[in-house]
Amino acid sequence: xxxxxxxxxxxxxxxxxxxxxxxxxxxxxxxxxxxxxxxxxxxxxxxxxxxxxxxxxxxxxxxxxxxxxxxxxxxxxxxxxxxxxxxxxxxxxxxxxxxxxxxxxxxxxxxxxxxxxxxxxxxxxxxxxxxxxxxxxxxxxxxxxxxxxxxxxxxxxxxxxxxxxxxxxxxxxxxxxxxxxxxxxxxxxxxxxxxxxxxxxxxxxxxxxxxxxxxxxxxxxxxxxxxxxxxxxxxxxxxxxxxxxxxxxxxxxxxxxxxxxxxxxxxxxxxxxxxxxxxxxxxxxxxxxxxxxxxxxxxxxxxxxxxxxxxxxxxxxxxxxxxxxxxxxxxxxxxxxxxxxxxxxxxxxxxxxxxxxxxxxxxxxxxxxxxxxxxxxxxxxxxxxxxxxxxxxxxxxxxxxxxxxxxxxxxxxxxxxxxxxxxxxxxxxxxxxxxxxxxxxxxxxxxxxxxxxxxxxxxxxxxxxxxxxxxxxxxxxxxxxxxxxxxxxxxxxxxxxxxxxxxxxxxxxxxxxxxxxxxxxxxxxxxxxxxxxxxxxxxxxxxxxxxxxxxxxxxxxxxxxxxxxxxxxxxxxxxxxxxxxxxxxxxxxxxxxxxxxxxxxxxxxxxxxxxxxxxxxxxxxxxxxxxxxxxxxxxxxxxxxxxxxxxxxxxxxxxxxxxxxxxxxxxxxxxxxxxxxxxxxxxxxxxxxxxxxxxxxxxxxxxxxxxxxxxxxxxxxxxxxxxxxxxxxxxxxxxxxxxxxxxxxxxxxxxxx
Numbered sequence: 001x002x003x004x005x006x007x008x009x010x011x012x013x014x015x016x017x018x019x020x021x022x023x024x025x026x027x028x029x030x031x032x033x034x035x036x037x038x039x040x041x042x043x044x045x046x047x048x049x050x051x052x053x054x055x056x057x058x059x060x061x062x063x064x065x066x067x068x069x070x071x072x073x074x075x076x077x078x079x080x081x082x083x084x085x086x087x088x089x090x091x092x093x094x095x096x097x098x099x100x101x102x103x104x105x106x107x108x109x110x111x112x113x114x115x116x117x118x119x120x121x122x123x124x125x126x127x128x129x130x131x132x133x134x135x136x137x138x139x140x141x142x143x144x145x146x147x148x149x150x151x152x153x154x155x156x157x158x159x160x161x162x163x164x165x166x167x168x169x170x171x172x173x174x175x176x177x178x179x180x181x182x183x184x185x186x187x188x189x190x191x192x193x194x195x196x197x198x199x200x201x202x203x204x205x206x207x208x209x210x211x212x213x214x215x216x217x218x219x220x221x222x223x224x225x226x227x228x229x230x231x232x233x234x235x236x237x238x239x240x241x242x243x244x245x246x247x248x249x250x251x252x253x254x255x256x257x258x259x260x261x262x263x264x265x266x267x268x269x270x271x272x273x274x275x276x277x278x279x280x281x282x283x284x285x286x287x288x289x290x291x292x293x294x295x296x297x298x299x300x301x302x303x304x305x306x307x308x309x310x311x312x313x314x315x316x317x318x319x320x321x322x323x324x325x326x327x328x329x330x331x332x333x334x335x336x337x338x339x340x341x342x343x344x345x346x347x348x349x350x351x352x353x354x355x356x357x358x359x360x361x362x363x364x365x366x367x368x369x370x371x372x373x374x375x376x377x378x379x380x381x382x383x384x385x386x387x388x389x390x391x392x393x394x395x396x397x398x399x400x401x402x403x404x405x406x407x408x409x410x411x412x413x414x415x416x417x418x419x420x421x422x423x424x425x426x427x428x429x430x431x432x433x434x435x436x437x438x439x440x441x442x443x444x445x446x447x448x449x450x451x452x453x454x455x456x457x458x459x460x461x462x463x464x465x466x467x468x469x470x471x472x473x474x475x476x477x478x479x480x481x482x483x484x485x486x487x488x489x490x491x492x493x494x495x496x497x498x499x500x501x502x503x504x505x506x507x508x509x510x511x512x513x514x515x516x517x518x519x520x521x522x523x524x525x526x527x528x529x530x531x532x533x534x535x536x537x538x539x540x541x542x543x544x545x546x547x548x549x550x551x552x553x554x555x556x557x558x559x560x561x562x563x564x565x566x567x568x569x570x571x572x573x574x575x576x577x578x579x580x581x582x583x584x585x586x587x588x589x590x591x592x593x594x595x596x597x598x599x600x601x602x603x604x605x606x607x608x609x610x611x612x613x614x615x616x617x618x619x620x621x622x623x624x625x626x627x628x629x630x631x632x633x634x635x636x637x638x639x640x641x642x643x644x645x646x647x648x649x650x651x652x653x654x655x656x657x658x659x660x661x662x663x664x665x666x667x668x669x670x671x672x673x674x675x676x677x678x679x680x681x682x683x684x685x686x687x688x689x690x691x692x693x694x695x696x697x698x699x700x701x702x703x704x705x706x707x708x709x710x711x712x713x714x715x716x717x718x719x720x721x722x723x724x725x726x727x728x729x730x731x732x733x734x735x736x737x738x739x740x741x742x743x744x745x746x747x748x749x750x751x752x753x
Contacts, residue, residue, distance in 0.1 A: 026060030028157035147180035298423030434651035469506035490519030497592035529572035
């Protein structure tokens with residue numbers, strides 16, 4: 001993927017009509033930050049960290065000159081092994097490096113050779129671009145002092161340009177036109193690509209999630225007063241920490257935590273509410289937006305009821321939020337498929353109304369809620385700046401979506417409950433398939449808004465999917481679990497232990513709970529929402545599922561509880577879903593798994609799960625979920641597809657796409673796949689293919705790997721006909737063959753399936 005970055009940097013040469021771009025590291029550029037930033041962009045952040053960790057200035061003795069015809073890379077024997085893995089992937093790299101023996105035998109030779117390479121490459125070039133100025137991380141380039149080309153004359157390497165023994169070419173800035181290309185690099189640094197998305201997932205997303213994951217446990221009781229102020233402390237610390245790294249990228253809505261009645265709506269102030277509701281709000285709206293990045297999320301948390309029974313207003317707010325979150329998730333899928341914001345808004349509105357009807361919300365309240373629904377989607381780059389998109393055209397951008405229902409009417413006349421809000425940040429990926437590329441008229445390519453786009457393979461990943469969707473906040477002293485001394489739950493059958501509670505409406509947000517089985521009830525306990533008994537008479541079905549092909553202790557056990565509508569109101573918001581279903585998952589090799597195995601005769605066994613629940617089981621069975629609830633679905637499902645979407649510029653066949661993006665073995669019976677890998681003899685590619693061949697020859701099964709190497713004294717070009725002849729005489733029909741041909745300057749690997 002770093003080859004794509006080299007190509008886009010090279011595009012600056014043409015757009016700015018430059019002859020070359022100069023990049024110098026270390027003391028030779030007076031440790032210029034702009035050069036270091038571009039080096040990180042081209043070679044990866046880890047490489048320069050390794051060079052600096054070596055603690056020797058020789059390790060930063062590197063300069064790169066990028067021209068239209070070649071990439072000149074100077075390094076020394078000490079750091080060559082750091083840069084060669086990346087440099088060997090470049091097609092037209094010219095490596096300038098002395099051997100270790102030459103440097104040891106003649107110390108000054110290394111500096112003389114470096115200066116000679118610098119002068120000889122640049123002497124016939126006229127307009128040179130230099131990434132002199134560095135942006136404050138992720139901020140941009142506004143406000144920097146104007147670039148003065150004479151500052152380059154202070155660089156030790158540039159001073160060598162005037163050395164008499166190298167030709168005495170005079171001042172570098174007088175014989176060359178020097179241009180600062182830093183502003184042109186701004187769009188490249190903030191552009192989303194597979195490497196930057198991986199960095200975002202590993203660095204920014206965990207810190208963003210940490211603020212949300214710690215919120216409910218740190219929330220105080222309402223009786224202590226300023227609950228929402230204390231709850232927002234984590235958010236405030238996060239914002240201050242991000243702003244300490246530099247000014248915000250853009251003006252965005254303030255992050256914070258508000259009681260539901262005080263969320264500003266449509267430019268107005270606080271909504272009308274009675275004194276009783278101000279003292280005991282039923283929910284609070286949380287919004288956290290990274291002021292220097294693309295991450296943003298809206299959530300609505302609900303206080304545990306002050307009294308034993310849930311009020312009408314609290315019950316209405318919970319149902320509305322459940323419907324709103326489900327509608328937004330459908331809207332995201334619609335946008336990914338169509339790339340049409342308006343169609344996404346229409347789907348969210350229609351879905352929200354339909355789900356409200358299923359939740360028992362009727363007219364005229366339904367019309368009011370529809371009018372007060374607001375949906376906004378914004379497309380941003382890697383640093384959070386808003387970007388324009390074309391209708392129906394995919395671009396690698398991050399998308400922020402937020403939906404809010406304002407001024408929810410209360411059961412009390414002339415009063416409102418407040419606002420519920422839900423929002424996420426997601427990234428999508430699209431690959432165009434060539435099955436529908438017809439030679440007919442272009443009118444067939446124009447699709448109506450109400451039709452689903454065809455001829456494309458789409459995926460999406462919600463970066464904020466692990467932010468809790470349904471979460472209770474302690475609003476009163478929550479009762480903790482104690483053994484049933486009055487016998488209202490029946491005799492105790494057994495304590496299962498710690499399991500994961502998964503809401504099908506939010507499968508990426510499991511909650512650790514304790515499960516207790518009684519004769520007449522199933523009891524779930526958790527520190528925040530307390531003890532929740534589910535009487536057997538209110539359970540419509542109680543099923544368990546596990547993989548019978550694996551040992552019982554090695555596979556997770558899933559317990560699916562479907563309850564009646566009658567008890568839905570008494571359940572916490574974490575268990576509220578359209579399907580009236582909760583899923584309890586016991587990890588393999590745990591006490592809870594062993595206890596459930598002994599009690600599974602009490603539950604109905606099913607041999608197949610519904611598709612929505614099958615995904616949950618698969619994520620646990622394939623270790624996509626860590627025991628702390630962390631889900632690694634990005635690396636496992638989305639990354640490969642996004643890499644293909646960013647690198648493919650032409651439609652591809654669906655079978656080829658499946659083979660390229662599949663993590664397992666692709667079934668390509670009766671077909672031949674040829675893969676070509678190029679590289680100089682002895683390069684990274686040559687070593688890689690040789691190592692793969694050694695491994696594959698040891699594999700058991702109906703696979704055969706044949707390695708053919710062309711001798712170095714053969715200088716003819718690669719011939720397709722000659723290689724087909726080699727393959728036709730070597731393999732047997734039905735076997736898998738890999739042929740490796742090494743020419744004088746190219747290494748070709750041909751894989752036939």
